Amino acid sequence: MSEADIQVKSNSKKKDIALRYLVLAIFFWLMTITCILVIFLLSSEEGTASNATSVLLQERINSTTDFFLISNDSLRSLAHVLEYGVLTLLSFFAIDCTNRISKKKSYAESPLKIIKSDNEMNIIFTGWFAIINALADEYHQLFVNGRNGNFGDVLKDLIGIILVLAIIRLVFSIYLASKGRKEVRYG
Numbered sequence: 072m073s074e075a076d077i078q079v080k081s082n083s084k085k086k087d088i089a090l091r092y093l094v095l096a097i098f099f100w101l102m103t104i105t106c107i108l109v110i111f112l113l114s115s116e117e118g119t120a121s122n123a124t125s126v127l128l129q130e131r132i133n134s135t136t137d138f139f140l141i142s143n144d145s146l147r148s149l150a151h152v153l154e155y156g157v158l159t160l161l162s163f164f165a166i167d168c169t170n171r172i173s174k175k176k177s178y179a180e181s182p183l184k185i186i187k188s189d190n191e192m193n194i195i196f197t198g199w200f201a202i203i204n205a206l207a208d209e210y211h212q213l214f215v216n217g218r219n220g221n222f223g224d225v226l227k228d229l230i231g232i233i234l235v236l237a238i239i240r241l242v243f244s245i246y247l248a249s250k251g252r253k254e255v256r257y258g
Contacts, residue, residue, distance in 0.1 A: 156234060
């Protein structure tokens with residue numbers, strides 16, 4: 072094989088990879104992993120330390136606002152929704168960018184089309200990823216002093232997950248409508 076043939080093959084491989092999406096995928100996966108680690112560290116606090124932290128935060132919030140007072144239980148529930156909302160958003164972007172790295176290989180070329188579009192695929196994979204993390208977090212809390220794994224907390228996490236995925240779907244639909252385009256669906 073001549074040097075020119077090697078150069079042509081090298082150039083064609085470079086064109087198969089979208090460098091922008093590779094960089095974005097790495098960034099969003101690092102952010103997703105960081106978010107998972109923060110959630111893990113927060114759930115690793117013993118029960119009394121965790122409660123003291125939330126009480127302190129509750130007092131700070133309540134002291135800065137006269138019209139909006141929040142209870143400790145409400146604050147903890149809101150924390151679950153926000154934590155998993157952020158995790159869902161970051162993991163959606165990570166999965167979406169990962170799916171766009173290769174210009175040639177994508178779900179569109181898959182022989183089995185159960186899911187009808189890339190956006191639906193990304194939403195479903197993101198949902199499962201976030202739900203598995205929520206379940207793993209509650210399981211982890213079974214082994215932390217003063218904490219317990221609580222299915223009610225998974226339901227709170229699920230609210231954040233579903234809310235963010237619904238917003239993503241809505242924004243995507245509005246974006247396509249504003250451009251006068253329709254979602255690419257596979258048959």
